[in-house]
Amino acid sequence: MNILGLIVEYNPFHNGHLYHLTKSKEITGATHTIAIMSGNFLQRGEPALFDKYTRAEMAVKNGVDLVVELPTMFACQSAELFAQGAITTLNSLNCINSICFGSEEGDVEILYSISKILVNEPDEFKEIFKNYLDEGMLYPTARSLALFDYINNYNSLNISKEKLLSILNSSNNILGLEYIKCLLKLKSNIKPFTISRVSASYNSEEIKNDICSATAIRKSLKENNNLLLLKNVVPYNTYETLNSKLDNNFSPMFDDKYFEILRSIILRDSNILNTYFDVNEGIENKIYQNVFTSSCLNDLHISVKSKRYTLTKIKRTFNNILLGITKNDMSSVKNISQMPYVRILAFNDNGREIIKTIKNSSDINIINKFSKTSFSMDDTVFKTLINYDIKASNMYNLIYYKNNKELLKGPMDYYKSPTYIRTTK
Template sequence: MNLLGLIVEYNPFHNGHLYHLNESKKITNATHTIAVMSGNFMQRGTPALLDKFIRAEMAVKNGVDLVVELPTLYACQSAEIFSHGGITLLNSLNCVNSVCFGSEIGNIDILYLIAEILIDEPEIFKNKLKNYLGDGLPFPKARASALFDYISKNNLYDTSKETLLEILNSPNNILGIEYIKSILKLNSKIKPYTINRVNSGYNSLNVNDSICSASAIRNALKSNTLDTINYTMPKHTYDIINDVVKNGFNLVYNDDFYEILSSIILRDKDNLTDYFEVNEGIENKIYNSIFKCQNIEELQNEIKSKRYTMTKISRTLNNIMLGIKREDIIKTKDLNELPYLRVLAFNDKGCEILKEIKKSSEIEVITKFSKIKHIDSEIFNTLINYDIKATNMYNLIYNKSTLKGPVDYITSPKYIK
């Protein structure tokens, strides 16, 4: 078995994802694929358009063999924590051969070199970085300048300072560097590959081609019918979204959670700093802003400043809403192994992967939640309880009309024949 790992969100699965999946299989010669997918809340601190079981079904119907959940504590955080969670889960299985990710640069050599320097932090590089910061350069420019000086001085790679700055400011390059850093930290045998992202940028809202960003598709679905953008997604994705809407489920957006979020902020006014990334006085800005706003977009704009980017604000608000405590992130963010594998969907090849995992690893494979009551582990319970809580909160919006109990306990992984 040549097992390819992917770390994904599939929110929703579109033509760009299909291209990445097929190209990844080609360049790695993979016989089987496993995707570690964010659950119901995304890396940028927003809810998923569709729930994790439906998105996992989409992925398997479009060619992934096994989809498992990236624990919530990793899925909603910075590139560093998100990437470490995904790579650590794949590495914990002891049978994944490769991981392939999309990047703007499409060149594994320069990403690998940058990751090595950032891991090793040679003295020359650290001194250069300190000097540039002392000169008043913003951190991204200071780091790019220090990297350029170190790389050029040692003739490690032929590049320019402008190229390095562009690499370090591109979201998928950043994720790729963090994936490689995690592989190096773990001394993992997983081999990293990358392919170019095609067409629209990560956050582009333009729907003008058959391959566009997931952000553009989600945005278009707010104001258009599914039929107007069906050319942006595989037929399986179109059919599944169509069925979901017909069956009375709600496509979920950020503002759907505004009342829940505002209530929690008002209730926890004196304890907001317990939550991860609520620091540097942002708690006061959040509390004071809640009285002036009618939705999450207004709240984010009210809080935004030179100190706080929109992405940081979005993740911070999401941490408050999901109750993600700083102490729990500290406890789990640097683990060398993850204690469980939550199965969301699979096909026959996925069954073969699960058999291989059980032979090669001691990881707890969760298909039925009734089993978890008997596991006595602080780390396990910290991680799994956030997954359960996040799923329950999500389904108050997504599945409210037919909700009959905690969804993780009453929903089985989807087997796709």
């Protein structure tokens, strides 16, 4: 069995994802695939369009064998923490042969060489990095500039300055560097591969052909709420599943639907805002001052945004406040080298084979239903991670089930079971 690991959000699963899945299996020779997927809240600090079970079902219907949830505390954070959570999860299974991620660069050897600098931290690099931090730069900016200077002055990577600058400032390359860095730190046997992104960039908002970005799909759904416009850019299984959700009165989710809830939390917790993760340097005062005069979430984002805080950074910060993710709790989990559990969302017959392999190769807790998790609640890391998963689902479902209140039985993680998609013979 040759198991390929994928790190995904599938928000929603589109033709670009199908290309990535097909190409990844081809270049790795994989016989089975497992996707580590963000749950109901995503890395950009936003709620997912549709719930995690629906997105996992779409993935399996389109060819992924097993989908498991990336714990919320990692799913909603910076590239470094997002990658750490995903790679640690895959590595903890003790049976994954490879990962394959999309990147703007497309050459895994170049990304590997840069990642080694981040892991080994040569003295010259550390000095340059420290100087940039001392100038008051944010950590990601300082690190990127330090890498650029170090590679140009001390390293023999045979690439132009223009290409290097592009690599260090492209979102999927940055994630790829973090994936490889984490693999190196864990001394993992998982082999990294990458393929070049095709047709549309990560943040492109235009739908021009049959492959576009998820950003463009979300924008179209928000502005038009018309699936017909997406028929050519998503596989039929995705289109069919999305149609079913809309027919059943489940609307796509967007962060502005949480504005009033977030506003209430900010006002209630004004004296403890700085205890939430990523609320630093007095930004809590700016948040509190502007929450009174902002008429929508976008107003609040713009009012807090600055040169030091990008819009994505601000959105993640507000998401941490919404979900109540504290600095203390993040500190207790962010450096773990072994994930205490894996939560199954959807699988097919090949997925069942992967689950059996995981049981034989690892002692990780495999969760099908949350009602059976109490046996590990004495583990602080397990308890912290699982509680935020439940809290995130509860917060998400408060709005998601607004038109279907009779279906909301309580904390839905206790009621929902993984989706089994039987393989068609």
